[in-house]
Amino acid sequence: MTGPSHKQDDAPLRCSAQPRRHAVGWCTHCHQPFGEAWLLVRTDGRAICRGCRGALGADVLDPSVLRERDPLRRLGWWKSAWHLLRAPHTRVAALLNAEGGRIARYAYAWSLVGSVAWLAWAIALEPQLLERLVESRPELASRPRAELLGWLALAMPLVTMVRLAAGLLALRVVAALSGYDREAWRPFARLFGLSQAATLLCMVPTFLGPLAFSAFWAMIMMAGLRVLGVQSLGKSFVFLLPTGIAMLSWGPHPLPLVGG
Numbered sequence: 104m105t106g107p108s109h110k111q112d113d114a115p116l117r118c119s120a121q122p123r124r125h126a127v128g129w130c131t132h133c134h135q136p137f138g139e140a141w142l143l144v145r146t147d148g149r150a151i152c153r154g155c156r157g158a159l160g161a162d163v164l165d166p167s168v169l170r171e172r173d174p175l176r177r178l179g180w181w182k183s184a185w186h187l188l189r190a191p192h193t194r195v196a197a198l199l200n201a202e203g204g205r206i207a208r209y210a211y212a213w214s215l216v217g218s219v220a221w222l223a224w225a226i227a228l229e230p231q232l233l234e235r236l237v238e239s240r241p242e243l244a245s246r247p248r249a250e251l252l253g254w255l256a257l258a259m260p261l262v263t264m265v266r267l268a269a270g271l272l273a274l275r276v277v278a279a280l281s282g283y284d285r286e287a288w289r290p291f292a293r294l295f296g297l298s299q300a301a302t303l304l305c306m307v308p309t310f311l312g313p314l315a316f317s318a319f320w321a322m323i324m325m326a327g328l329r330v331l332g333v334q335s336l337g338k339s340f341v342f343l344l345p346t347g348i349a350m351l352s353w354g355p356h357p358l359p360l361v362g363g
């Protein structure tokens with residue numbers, strides 16, 4: 104068996120308006136199950152679907168007072184990154200079971216900050232690094248150092264995007280092969296986004312930064328995978344390895360930048 108075990112045992116209840124979505128409750132008027140987008144709360148506390156609400160003209164509560172604010176927004180980016188790095192096992196669940204919070208921007212920002220820090224330290228600590236990087240390209244090797252640094256700075260935002268896309272794609276493939284459908288996949292994508300907070304550790308100089316980043320990234324991912332039902336260590340590695348390799352090939356990693 105490959106899929107998540109709950110699939111056969113108790114199939115999730117589907118929204119009667121959008122069967123692709125999970126139901127979160129029943130309308131107390133028509134008694135049909137509905138997803139979050141279709142269910143409202145009446146002023147007396149009873150749930151009502153949008154269809155019945157339209158027909159009855161019932162007063163409903165403003166949905167914004169019912170929804171808990173995304174902890175990513177409530178805590179702020181720095182604090183949630185700090186929480187994830189300090190205690191991933193206790194903190195990841197709360198951050199994972201939420202939507203929004205501009206998770207894509209969060210992932211991109213930390214990933215870019217970490218990647219730039221990693222490259223800046225590498226160049227600062229090994230002045231010849233830049234020359235050795237372009238050694239095999241004579242047309243680049245003759246250019247002034249400032250110009251090469253400029254090009255590198257321009258390339259980083261793009262490389263960071265490729266880095267995140269590569270990791271996300273690898274994770275998506277593993278999740279699909281493990282039987283998670285498109286809706287079940289979303290928290291995995293969010294977890295990958297949250298895990299990018301670990302890239303901040305690349306601010307620590309030398310190989311120690313990228314080493315700490317790799318270790319903490321794996322820790323946050325594993326804590327999150329447990330929350331998402333991937334319990335065994337072996338299965339966690341099946342998720343982590345392709346994702347990690349795809350991501351590390353495009354940014355901070357603990358190995359020297361050029362051999363020798």
Ligand SMILES: [Zn+2]
Nearest residue numbers: 130133152155
């Ligand atoms: Zn109804």
